[in-house]
Amino acid sequence: MLRKIRTAAAIVVFTLACFLFVSGSLSVYFTWVIHAQLVPAILSGSLITAALLLSVTMLFGRLYCSVLCPLGILQDIFSRFGAAGRFQYSKGKPRMRLVFLLIFVTSLLAGTPIIFNLLEPYSAFGRIAAAILSPVWQLGINVLARIAEHYESYLVSATPVWIKGAASLTVALLTLLVIGWLSYRGGRSWCNTVCPVGTALGFLNRYALIHPRIKKADCVHCGICAKKCKASCIDSKKACIDASRCVVCLNCLDVCPKKALSYTVPKWLKTPGHHVHSTTELLRRNFAVAAAGTLATLLLKPASVFPDSGEVDALTRKRPYRRAVPVLPPGAHSLETFSDHCTGCQLCVSICPNQVLSVSGQLLEAPQPNLSFERGYCRPNCVDCSNVCPTGAIRPITLPEKSALQIGMAVAVPARCLLSQGEICVACSRNCPTAAIEKMEANDGKSYLTINTEHCTGCGACEYYCPIRPQAAIQVRGNDVQRLI
Amino acid sequence: MDDKSAKQNAANAEAPGRVSRRTFLKTAGIGVVGAAAITTGLVKLGQQEESDLPEPSEVTLRENPKNGDMISVLGFGFMRLPFLSGSSGPAPANGIIDEAAVFRMVDRAIESGVNYFDTAYVYHGGKSEVVLARALQRYRRDKIFISDKMPRMELDLAGAKEVFQTQLDRLQTDYIDYYMLHNQTTTEAYKAMYEESGILDYLLAEKEAGRIRNLGWSFHGDKECLEYLLSRPVEWDMALLQLNYHDLLHEYQAPPYVIARTSQPSPPKWNYERMMQTDIPLFVMEPLLGGRLGRLSRKAMAVLSQEKPRDSAASWAFRYAAGLPHVVGVLSGMTYMEHLDDNLRTFGPYSPLSEQEMTVLQNAVAIFVSQDVVRCTYCNYCIPCPYGIDIPAVFAHFNRYVDDEQVPKGERNADYEQARRAYLVGYDRSVAELSQAQRCTGCGKCVKLCPQWIDIPAEMSRLGRFAEQLRNEV
Numbered sequence: 002m003l004r005k006i007r008t009a010a011a012i013v014v015f016t017l018a019c020f021l022f023v024s025g026s027l028s029v030y031f032t033w034v035i036h037a038q039l040v041p042a043i044l045s046g047s048l049i050t051a052a053l054l055l056s057v058t059m060l061f062g063r064l065y066c067s068v069l070c071p072l073g074i075l076q077d078i079f080s081r082f083g084a085a086g087r088f089q090y091s092k093g094k095p096r097m098r099l100v101f102l103l104i105f106v107t108s109l110l111a112g113t114p115i116i117f118n119l120l121e122p123y124s125a126f127g128r129i130a131a132a133i134l135s136p137v138w139q140l141g142i143n144v145l146a147r148i149a150e151h152y153e154s155y156l157v158s159a160t161p162v163w164i165k166g167a168a169s170l171t172v173a174l175l176t177l178l179v180i181g182w183l184s185y186r187g188g189r190s191w192c193n194t195v196c197p198v199g200t201a202l203g204f205l206n207r208y209a210l211i212h213p214r215i216k217k218a219d220c221v222h223c224g225i226c227a228k229k230c231k232a233s234c235i236d237s238k239k240a241c242i243d244a245s246r247c248v249v250c251l252n253c254l255d256v257c258p259k260k261a262l263s264y265t266v267p268k269w270l271k272t273p274g275h276h277v278h279s280t281t282e283l284l285r286r287n288f289a290v291a292a293a294g295t296l297a298t299l300l301l302k303p304a305s306v307f308p309d310s311g312e313v314d315a316l317t318r319k320r321p322y323r324r325a326v327p328v329l330p331p332g333a334h335s336l337e338t339f340s341d342h343c344t345g346c347q348l349c350v351s352i353c354p355n356q357v358l359s360v361s362g363q364l365l366e367a368p369q370p371n372l373s374f375e376r377g378y379c380r381p382n383c384v385d386c387s388n389v390c391p392t393g394a395i396r397p398i399t400l401p402e403k404s405a406l407q408i409g410m411a412v413a414v415p416a417r418c419l420l421s422q423g424e425i426c427v428a429c430s431r432n433c434p435t436a437a438i439e440k441m442e443a444n445d446g447k448s449y450l451t452i453n454t455e456h457c458t459g460c461g462a463c464e465y466y467c468p469i470r471p472q473a474a475i476q477v478r479g480n481d482v483q484r485l486i
Numbered sequence: 487m488d489d490k491s492a493k494q495n496a497a498n499a500e501a502p503g504r505v506s507r508r509t510f511l512k513t514a515g516i517g518v519v520g521a522a523a524i525t526t527g528l529v530k531l532g533q534q535e536e537s538d539l540p541e542p543s544e545v546t547l548r549e550n551p552k553n554g555d556m557i558s559v560l561g562f563g564f565m566r567l568p569f570l571s572g573s574s575g576p577a578p579a580n581g582i583i584d585e586a587a588v589f590r591m592v593d594r595a596i597e598s599g600v601n602y603f604d605t606a607y608v609y610h611g612g613k614s615e616v617v618l619a620r621a622l623q624r625y626r627r628d629k630i631f632i633s634d635k636m637p638r639m640e641l642d643l644a645g646a647k648e649v650f651q652t653q654l655d656r657l658q659t660d661y662i663d664y665y666m667l668h669n670q671t672t673t674e675a676y677k678a679m680y681e682e683s684g685i686l687d688y689l690l691a692e693k694e695a696g697r698i699r700n701l702g703w704s705f706h707g708d709k710e711c712l713e714y715l716l717s718r719p720v721e722w723d724m725a726l727l728q729l730n731y732h733d734l735l736h737e738y739q740a741p742p743y744v745i746a747r748t749s750q751p752s753p754p755k756w757n758y759e760r761m762m763q764t765d766i767p768l769f770v771m772e773p774l775l776g777g778r779l780g781r782l783s784r785k786a787m788a789v790l791s792q793e794k795p796r797d798s799a800a801s802w803a804f805r806y807a808a809g810l811p812h813v814v815g816v817l818s819g820m821t822y823m824e825h826l827d828d829n830l831r832t833f834g835p836y837s838p839l840s841e842q843e844m845t846v847l848q849n850a851v852a853i854f855v856s857q858d859v860v861r862c863t864y865c866n867y868c869i870p871c872p873y874g875i876d877i878p879a880v881f882a883h884f885n886r887y888v889d890d891e892q893v894p895k896g897e898r899n900a901d902y903e904q905a906r907r908a909y910l911v912g913y914d915r916s917v918a919e920l921s922q923a924q925r926c927t928g929c930g931k932c933v934k935l936c937p938q939w940i941d942i943p944a945e946m947s948r949l950g951r952f953a954e955q956l957r958n959e960v
Contacts, residue, residue: 324535337590416538453784480822482823
C-alpha cells in the first residue's frame with residue numbers, strides 16, 4: 002500500500018514536471034514541483050522550503066529522492082526496464098560520495114557553474130526534458146495537428162519543432178546516456194555515488210525517525226529484498242540496511258516472505274505481489290521509436306539543425322553566434338550574479354513564449370541560457386522567465402520594471418547595413434518598441450542608424466527583423482549590469 | 487592463464503548488471519559517432535560576432551608639466567559607482583556598492599592604460615575610498631596615481647589630521663599623489679578652515695614629508711575666492727575645475743533672485759580664463775555636466791550625429807574638455823562598463839576636435855540651450871528637501887520629455903491625449919506621489935545648495951502647475 006502511494010505520488014510529480022517543460026504552462030498547479038526542489042530553493046534563498054524538505058527527510062527518510070526528484074524518478078523508469086528485480090547488494094562508496102559533494106559545494110562557492118550545473122539533479126532532468134522531450138512532444142503535437150487538419154478540425158494546431166541548439170542537445174544526450182545507463186544496470190547508483198543532494202540527504206537519512214528496518218529475528222537471509230533494492234543497500238547476509246543509501250522506495254517491504262521488513266507499523270503490510278515483465282523487447286521498441294522520432298525531426302526541419310540547406314536566403318533564420326557581450330534574461334542583474342545562481346535547468350528556455358532564450362554554442366561553458374534573436378525578440382509584455390526561475394538567478398521583475406529595464410544596447414554595423422549602401426530599409430526602426438532607432442543622413446552623404454541609448458532596452462527586435470544574414474546589421478550587446486533607464 | 491581469463495569473462499557475462507565487451511563496444515561506438523556528428527554542428531554554431539565597431543587601443547597619456555608624471559587623459563572618477571539594486575546615477579550614501587562590477591571596470595580600465603583614479607572622503611559616505619583601495623589591490627602602487635580630497639567640514643587641526651590618516655588607512659597606502667582642498671567656495675570659508683586653524687600648514691608639512699605628492703584644490707566658488715587662492719604664497723600643484731562645452735561655449739545668466747540669495751557666481755568661462763594666466767596644471771571635473779551632456783536632447787544630438795554618426799554625445803564633450811590648453815586629465819565618473827567602453831574608444835587614442843567639428847558643436851549647443859530644459863545636472867546636492875520633494879527626479883522627468891520632444895502641447899494636436907497620458911504615467915513612475923513638485927512650499931532652502939544656480943522654487947511651481955493642468959483636463 003505504502004509503496005503504491007509512493008509510486009502514485011512519483012508519477013504525479015514526474016508528469017507535472019514533464020508537462021511544465023513541454024507545455025510552457027505557468028499555472029501554480031505545475032510550478033510547485035520546481036519550487037520544491039532542494040538546491041534551487043537554497044540558491045533562491047527560500048530557506049523555509051529548504052528547511053521543510055530537510056525536516057521531512059529527518060522524519061520520514063529520503064522520500065525526496067523517490068517522490069520529488071524528477072531525475073530520481075526518471076532513473077526508476079529506466080531501472081524498471083533494466084535491472085529491476087535483479088539488483089544486488091554493493092558496498093557503497095562513501096569516500097567518492099564525499100568527494101563529489103565537496104566538488105559541488107566548492108564549485109558553488111567558487112562560482113564555477115559548469116561543475117555544479119552538471120551535478121545538480123533537478124537541472125540535469127530539466128536539460129533532458131527541454132532538449133529531448135520537448136521536441137519529441139512538439140513532433141507529437143504536429144502529428145495530431147496533421148490528423149486534425151485532415152478532418153478539418155481546429156482542435157490542435159501545429160507548432161514549430163525547435164531543437165534548442167546543439168550544445169544543450171549534446172549536454173542533455175550525454176546526461177541521459179550516463180544516467181540512463183547507470184540506472185538501467187544498477188538502479189540508483191548515480192544517486193548514491195555522484196549526486197550531491199543524495200549524499201547530503203543520505204547523511205540525514207541515517208538519523209531519520211522512520212525508515213525501513215529489518216527485524217533480525219525474523220530474517221532468514223533469503224536475499225529477496227536485496228534483489229528488489231534499487232539502491233543496492235540491503236545486506237541480506239547481515240540483515241542490515243545502509244540507511245545513507247536507502248531512498249525509501251519501499252519496494253523491499255512487500256516482497257519479504259517473513260514480513261521482517263517494516264517502515265512504520267508492520268501490521269499494515271499486506272502485499273499484492275506485482276508482475277514484472279521481461280522488458281528487453283519493450284526497451285528495444287521504445288528506443289526504435291525515439292530514434293525514428295529524432296530522425297524525422299531532423300528531416301522535417303532541416304533549417305534549424307543544418308544551417309546551409311540551400312533554401313532561399315531571406316527565408317532562412319539567422320545563425321546564432323557568439324556575442325561580444327552576452328545578453329542575459331531580464332532580471333539576471335549581471336553575468337557574475339547570474340552564473341553564480343543558475344543551475345542550467347532550462348525551465349526558462351522551455352517556457353519562453355518568444356523563443357529567445359537558449360544555450361547557443363557554449364558547450365564549454367555552463368549550460369546557462371542567454372538571449373539570441375533568431376526566432377523572436379524579448380517582448381516588453383512578458384516576464385515569464387523571471388517568474389518561473391526556481392533558483393533566483395533571474396530575479397522576479399514586474400511588467401512596468403521590464404519596460405524600463407535595459408538588458409543591452411543595439412550597435413549598428415554600417416558595413417553591412419542597407420542604408421549605408423544607399424538602399425531603403427525601415428525594418429529595425431519601424432519595429433523598435435521604444436522608437437530608439439532613427440535613420441539619419443550624415444554630412445558625408447550616407448545614411449546611418451542612430452540609436453538612442455537612453456531608450457534602447459536591448460530587446461532585440463531590430464536584430465530579429467533585420468534582413469541581413471547570417472549576422473544582422475544591427476546587433477545587441479549585453480549590458481555588463483542590467484539597469485533601469 | 488587463458489583458462490582463468492575465460493572463466494572471468496564467463497563470470498562477467500553471467501553476473502547481472504555487468505557489461506559484456508560486445509555491448510560496451512557497441513555503446514561506445516554509438517557515443518563516439520553521435521558526439522562527432524554533434525561537434526561538427528557545434529563548429530558552425532561557434533561563430534563569433536562580427537562588428538565593425540572600432541576596437542580601442544591604449545589610452546593616450548599626457549605629461550604633467552610640473553612634475554613629469556605620465557597621466558592618462560581619461561581619469562576614473564569614483565563618485566558615481568554602481569549599486570546592487572540596479573539603480574543608476576549618484577546615489578544615497580546607504581546604497582550597497584556593486585563591488586564586483588567596479589572591479590571589472592577598474593581591471594579593464596587599467597588594462598587599457600588608465601592610471602589616474604579620483605576619490606574623496608565624502609563620496610559614497612566614505613565607501614568610495616575603501617572600494618578604490620580594494621580595486622587597486624592587485625596593481626603596483628607606483629604605476630597608479632590616486633587623487634583624494636580634504637572634506638569641507640567643520641574641522642580643527644586634530645580633526646583634519648585624523649581625517650587624513652583615515653584616508654591613508656582606507657586607501658591602504660603611504661602617500662596620495664594628488665591631494666585637494668575640496669570644494670572651495672568663498673574666501674571666508676577658506677580662511678576659516680585652512681588658514682586660521684593651521685590645517686594648510688599641516689598639509690604643507692605632509693607634502694614636505696612626502697605623504698602628499700601634489701597639493702591643490704577643487705573649485706566651485708566665486709571670483710573673489712579664486713583670486714584669493716591664487717594670491718596666496720602657496721605653490722599650488724594642481725587645480726580641479728568644472729569645465730565643459732556647455733558652460734564655456736555659452737554664457738548663462740542666473741536669475742536675479744538666485745544671485746541675491748547666494749554669493750555672486752563666477753562663470754566657468756571666467757574661471758578658466760583666469761587659470762590660463764597661471765601655470766597651474768588643470769584637471770577637469772563635470773566634463774559632462776553631471777551626465778547631462780551624455781544625454782543631450784534629440785535635436786542637438788541630431789546635429790552631432792550628422793557629423794559623426796557613430797560617436798556618442800559623451801565623446802564630443804570629452805574631446806572638447808581634453809582639448810583645452812593647460813588641461814592634463816579629464817575625470818569621468820563612470821557607473822557602468824558601457825560608459826567605460828565608450829570612453830576608451832574616445833581616448834584610445836585621443837584626437838582633438840577639428841575646426842569643422844568645433845563649429846558643429848557650437849551649433850548643437852545653440853540648439854540645446856534654446857530648448858526649455860531645466861539646467862539640472864542631477865548632482866543631488868539640493869536633497870534632502872525638508873518637505874521630501876525629489877527635486878532632481880522631477881527635473882529629470884521633465885527634461886527627458888523635452889529632450890525627446892514628447893511634452894504634451896496643444897489640445898488640438900492629434901497626439902495630445904497620448905502624450906498627456908505618457909507624461910503623467912511616467913511622472914508617477916519616476917517620482918513618488920509624495921515627492922512630486924506640487925508639494926513644494928517655496929521655502930528656498932535648496933537655492934543656496936544648487937551649484938547650477940537654478941531657481942528651484944520657481945521651477946517647481948512651473949512644473950507642478952503643468953502636471954496639475956494635465957491631470958485636470960478630461
